[in-house]
Amino acid sequence: MKLTDYLRDRGMLLLLHLVCMCLAAAFFRLTGYSSANTVLFLTVWLLVLWSWLMCAFLQRRKFFRDAREILDKVDQRYLLGELLPDSYRLEDRLYKEMILRSNKSCIERIRRIEKEQRDYREYMESWVHEIKAPITGIALLCGNRRGTVPASGSDYLTISLENQKIENCVDTVLYYARSEEVYKDYLIREVCLEEMVFEVLEKNRLLLICSQIGADVNCRDTVYTDGKWIAFILNQILLNSVKYRGENPLLRIYSKRETGSVSLIFEDNGTGIRPEDMPRIFEKGFTGSNGRSNGRSTGMGLYLCHRLCDRLGIGLSAESEYGMGTKLYLKFPISSYIRDARSGEGKLADDSETRLL
């Protein structure tokens, strides 16, 4: 709040005083006071007015400065009504009351929406779990019939493939619903990357075999993370590679150990990503020129991966040469604590060995 702004705001009051001063001067002149007395009187008047205005200004400035400070510090700004400093002024009290009422309705609305959203999310989750029963049924049925009824074996294979697609779509929904609250649903433990990759490849084996894709896996490293989420992320990446495959498709999945991290690199030789699309591939709903020409892209897969990786503290980045293939890097950090503990163990073992010798 600036002084000039404040004075402009008090314009009417100043005008009133000016008019009064003029009237008083005119009155003094008519009643025959000396002009020196009139000037003295008006000077005192101005002085009193000025100091009063200054006091009021400083007070107001402090009030609003406090209010603003509270507003800056508070996380949920819509709670301002409760936190506004007390004031003796009627206007402030009235405003505070109104802000309180407005905030209350705002909070109620937020609560209601939050509850609706939570209910919806919970419903989505239970729905996903329900739909998994028929998906399992179809998968088992096709698996059993494929070997025993040779005539329609390929039909059952097609149904299995489509069923697998349904399962993948349903998974996306489940993980999208959960991605908001990853912290409620994870279990960090030692995970062997190779096992995770095997699991995902095995799950999609029909799709991969039918798409004539081979895979070369070499990632023996272990990391500390939640296997279920990693499996989902790998699954999405794998499906992308299948969707945008090129000639003689081959996947190379390998890990690299660096100081402070383990990287899992997922490389394909598919169509790749155009350089102009590159900066936006992790955005929600971004389909890119590949997705548009494919016509079946939702722009959700990589967005979800990125979001989950963020929540899990994994660095996800991509590298691609258009027409040559894509490399996706999953960088798992290794806590220095675990590393120290590990090397400590190693040292301990060394010690005992030397002692034995």
Place this chain on the structure above:
Amino acid sequence: MRITIIEDEALIREELKILLENALYQVSAPDIFTSVTHITRQILEDAPDLVLLDVNLPGLSGFDICTWIRQHMDVPIIFLTSRTSPMDELSGLLKGGDDYITKPYQAPVLLARIATVLKRARGLEAAESTLFTRDGVSLDIARCCLSFRDRNVDLTKNEMKILHMLFRHPKTFVPRMDLIEYLWENHIFIDDNTLSVHIAKLREKLKSIGVENFIETKRGMGYRV
């Protein structure tokens, strides 16, 4: 080996039954889920070697049944469920389950885990034959080699797996698709063309030890030995 399936979803129950019967287990699957006592009496009568237990049953919980079974019998239990949260998995294992598999499960994975639990429970390993012979050609899994009369040839892991599958189904054509799927289940992720290459190499190796026309090809059907 007897397995009891407690699963309320009729389709899944029937298909699981077929799957397990194909894998040479004896299967019983009650289809009435009115009360815990009814199911538990059935389990007591069957005296199975393994129980596959669904968690969500109409009106009752698989966890309760598990608790009851644990109090009365010492039989391995595998939970089958569509719930995927770690809390459910934890409570499943705490109630005395031996394993926890989430729907939709992969048939080979399911069978492998059943076999593991059974093996652990019985404390013995089913000795699988490591030597196969057909028309004088013998495949030694343990030594990873192929021999005919006195001549030996070493095999790579991939070639051995291919032959293993063919030797296990003698006289029948094994479709390429099944063969590749079997390899994928054994973590060899090859495509159709690579399989042809491997078969060609195998034929060469067979020729080097004096066997010809051992692996037959039939277009659209697959391979057989």
